[in-house]
Amino acid sequence: MPADPKAVLTGVHFLNGDVACCEGALAAGARFAAGYPITPSTEIVERFASRAPEVGGVFIQMEDELAASIALQGAVWGGAKSFTVTSGPGFSLMMEHVGYAAMTETPCVFVDVQRGGPSTGLPTLPAQGDMMQARWGSHGDYEVIALCPNSPQECFDLTIKCFNWAEDYRNPVVLLMDECVGHMTEKVVIPPAEQIDVTPRHLTDKRPGDYLPFKPCDNLVPEMAHAGDGYRFHITGVTHDERGYLAVTSQAQDKLVRRLCDKIRSAADQLTLVEEEGTEDADVVVVSYGITSRVAERAIRMARERGLKVGKLRLITIWPFPENRVRAVARRVKTLVVPELNLGQMVYEVERVAGGLARTVGVTHAGGGVHRPEDILAAIVEGAQ
Amino acid sequence: MLTEIRFAGFGGQGILLAANIVGKAAALFQGGHATLTQSYGPEARGGASSAQLLISDEPILYPYTTQEDILVVLSQEAFAKFAPGMKPTGLLIVEEELVRVSDLPPTVHVFSIPATRLAEELGKRVVLNVVIVGFLAALTHIITKEAYLEALKASVPKALLDLNLRAFEKGYACGLSARQREALPEETAVSEPAWSEP
Amino acid sequence: MSDNLMLENAALQVEEALPESMNPVEPFLRSERIPHIWCPGCGIGTTVNCFARAVMDSKLDPNKIAVVSGIGCSGRVAGYVNLDSFHTTHGRAIPFATGLKLANPELTVVVYSGDGDLASIGGNHLIHAARRNLDIKVICVNNLIYAMTGGQSAATTPESCTTATSPYGTFEPTLNLPHLLEAAGATFIARWTTYHVMQLAKTMKEALLHKGFSFIEIISPCPTLFQRRNQMGDGLETMKFYKEHGKTKHGADTASLDMTKSGDIIIGKFVEKKDRPEYIDHMREYYTQKLGRPFEYQVKTC
Known part of the structure; x- marks a missing residue:
């Protein structure tokens, strides 16, 4: 709406x-x-x-x-x-x-x-x-x-x-x-x-008595109700059944927690937002996100000026991790360069997905500023060899 | 073309608003791009204050200045900290009564203005930043005067607009006469329009 | 008529007869969740009974009452009341209730939890909710101990009591909750024991109808972990103790309400103020004045 x-x-x-x-x-x-x-x-x-x-x-x-x-x-x-x-x-x-x-x-x-x-x-x-x-x-x-x-x-x-x-x-x-x-x-x-498209809350139209606050629909997501709507429902952080009642058993845990994870994992592709450019014939692709992606872009241009074949994959969705997009790129290139303002976090996700397909190289930075584009460039140059 | 500008001084001089007006003029009223970042934190509250502004005719990637084309300093401390890092052929604007310039490459174009005193003469010391913006506007052709005026209108409360317009014009007039006096060479980066000739 | 059919008919007759023989508070309970987890002699169930009566007597629409609990034995109350109910995280029932009430001021929001949850891990929230005088009703079942985790000492455990984490007896000073709450700005403060059920139900009803931050402390036995370890007898003996040592003093100075292991427990309604504006009322008036037009407060947009 x-x-x-x-x-x-x-x-x-x-x-x-x-x-x-x-x-x-x-x-x-x-x-x-x-x-x-x-x-x-x-x-x-x-x-x-x-x-x-x-x-x-x-x-x-x-x-x-x-x-x-x-x-x-x-x-x-x-x-x-x-x-x-x-x-x-x-x-x-x-x-x-x-x-x-x-x-x-x-x-x-x-x-x-x-x-x-x-x-x-x-x-x-x-x-x-x-x-x-x-x-x-x-x-x-x-x-x-x-x-x-x-x-x-x-x-x-x-x-x-x-x-x-x-x-x-x-x-x-x-x-x-x-x-x-x-x-x-x-x-x-x-x-x-x-x-501007605003998603309304997915409220149930079931009658009180028929509504179960944790009974999933086909997409594994249950419908909502609000306090005061007459449903007299129960919400708890304890492992619970579809009624929201405590169910402290291994079976209830398995059923609930698997669904909580599966509702997001099964939608990973719909949730994936990335920017991909110049990866078709690239030797090196820089995988980056947030502010670092802008610094990386400058490094990519510097590398291209040197004649290197460099592409970019910017992750806008971080979680669920865009595995399929990263894997598709990893199949085509020699090296994935992952600059980030930490001492190695998403680089391990990239490595997990690209393992056996492409080399993964991190460019770390402990924070407090952004990378020097030259540092990312150096990793690109090395990755292209 | 990318132009790198830094505004620096101490808290209360309106450093951030000055940079904001210039950035807004470029990004909103002249169809260009501007990226403004600020040094931020305990040291920026009452103490040192600094803003980095990049303006360009293309989208801006790297968000910080690397070597300023234009440096505006309103305190001696800011001069000492940032002048060594600026472009040797760049434009340096200083608050005449607060900054003593020394040890600069002769190729730097230095312009000074007693912005604080001029603002006081206009009735309110706080508009010294707008005097500076007017001065900068006259010394460079990166942004049209009209764009500056639009940005100013969009940045200050209506009740204070008249005062701010007078502050801008005061600085602008000083800039024009300084420009004639110093015969700023046409070939300097700062004197050339970065895009869209006014 | 076959035997089977006769049996079925008999069963039907019993069912039809049920409404009359049913406990009047039953509509307020999720009877399918009974038996509850509370130990024999525990006072929490007694407080729930009083609460159900208070809800009935208040004539409030049960569909517009929400109960929010934290973690602990008393935190399980939310699971047994047949109302919209939220079993939240340890110590955070009050801030959850704050969001709920602000989103839908039509709701009567009751926080029902224990002393450890509300006064220790959640103590900061208790203070600030009282300061704001937001219209939520806090029912604090104070069993003087951390019960669900096995009887460790609490900020409310009186001096010289033995607990799982104070095998030599407690020596830390305790919190006087009504005094703390009055200082923080609560506008309705009372204390009863689980022996004083009529008074408690009446006070709960008054709190439900009071506009502003209300706090009811209920001194309640934990025979399994507190009374037993301290040779204070079973649930029944505790009732006798409450009967003998509960001294009703309405309007008592809250500074005088400290509790000791075997001394008197001062009970009653200590504070009922109408002079402090309730948070949402005050916010409405304040913004209407500041904005120069009616402040159309509408946070519930879904």
Whole structure:
């Protein structure tokens, strides 16, 4: 359905990534945000705090990230579209509730503006060190969807995508920004509301008594209901049956957790967003994401000027990992070069998929800035030999 | 063509807004591209403040400056920190009463303006950043004056627009006379339009 | 008539007769989930009975009441009440309830959990929810111990009590919850024991109808892990203890409500204020004033 025009700031703007993310959330229908101040994500909720009253929404500054990351889920079950925003240590604190959202199949959005870590690390400087945390940070088996923008425009566009996919899959979705993209100001085009596609919540039309909050439809995703709608349903983070009742057995665990994972894994191709260019006859393909993809692009141009055959594969969807696209590229090339602002995270995913097909080379950076294009270039040159 | 600009000074001088106005003029009102990043953090609150602005006629990839074509410094500390890294043939704009210029390659084009005092004379010290933007606008032809004025209108509260317009014009006039005085050579990168001749 | 048919008819008659013989609180319970997990002599079930009566007496629409629990024995209440119910994470029932209430202010939101969950791991949320005076009703079953994990000491365990993690007895000072809550700004504060069921049900009803942050502490036995380890007898003896030592003092100074192992337990309704604005009411008024037009609060958009 189209976005509510009341909240869409249609026009051409000069916005930073944090503000663009907030505008995306508003356009996607979010009227509730719970947060706790933390650099470099705070501008998102500052913007929301300013904009929300204009559109009948609310920002509540909670007492900590644990509170923020579950207040947003309470709001979802009350009928809101909602999100929370954090960085670094705050994302670590939210992990239990990423797991709760996965287990209770609560459609919600977590925005993580990555900064250098571990611990307090580099509060004001960029890194891409939370890639694996976004996937594995909560205990147990579960799946998330995670997207990685590389510009303020994408912060707007992908935030909407996050909200929509949260509804489609009844799953937590993570927007993995970084300090550089969050604080970078560029032109952002916000289309008219009727051109923005907003996915409504998939509410059940069953009668009370017939509705089971965890009975999957054909796509393995159950329908939703809200508190107050007369269904008197039960939601729990304990392993449960289709009624939502506790079922603490190995069989119930197997049935539930496999479905939670399968509903995302089986949709991996529909969830894959990548940018691929020049890979057909390439010797080397640079696989990158987020801000690093822009630095990589410069390195790719430098390499092409030297006559090297280099392609690019930019991962916009990080989780579920775009295995099929990476594997298809790996079949054609000698080397995959994976620059990232960490000491090796997604490179191991690429290696897992490309193993036996192509060589995988990481270009690491501990964070605090971006790569020198020359460092990526050196890896390309070596990979082409 | 890519032009790299850095604005630096201390907190309260409106460094970020100055960079924002220039970036907005390029990206929104002249059909180009602009990428603005800022140094951010405890050191940017009340202390040092710095913004990096890239403008180009093509999409911008690498988000930071590598060697500034234009450096605008409003504090001695900013001059000491950033002047050594700028392009040897670049354009340096300094706040005349706050920055003493030394040890520069002779090829750097230095222009100074007492922006703070001029702003005070206009009635409000805070518009010193817009005086600087006006000065920069006159010294370079990267962006049209009309685009700057549109960006200014889109950036400041209506009640303060008149004051800001006067600040811009003040800086612009200073820039024009400085340009004549110094006979800025036509072949310098900064004096040439990067795209779309006004 | 065959024997089988006679039996079926008899069964039908019994079924038809059930509504009259049914316990009046049964519609508020998920009877298919009974038997519950609570031990013989545990007080939590008693509190649920009182709650069901309070819901009935309040005349609120049960479809518009949601119960949110954390983790622990008392955290299991959400699973047994036939209402919209949320069994959340350890300590975080209050922030979940905060989001739920803000999204749909029509709901009566009840947080039902234990002392460890609400006052220790969730203590920060308890304080801040009281500060905001958001209209949620917190029912804290205080059994003076961490029961579900096997009887470890809690922030509420009185001095000199033996627990699994204090084999030499506890020596840390304890939290006086009503006092803490009053300082933080709660506008309805009461305490009863599981012996005082009539008073408790009445107070629960009042809390359901109170507008603002409400807190009811219920002193409740854990015969299996607390009373037994401390030679305090079984559930029945604890009831006698509550009867003898429960001293009703409505409006008592909350600073005087500290509990000891064998001393009196001061009970009653201590605070009922109407002078602090409720969070959502206040927000509506505040933004209407700031925006210069009615603040059309509508967070529920789905």
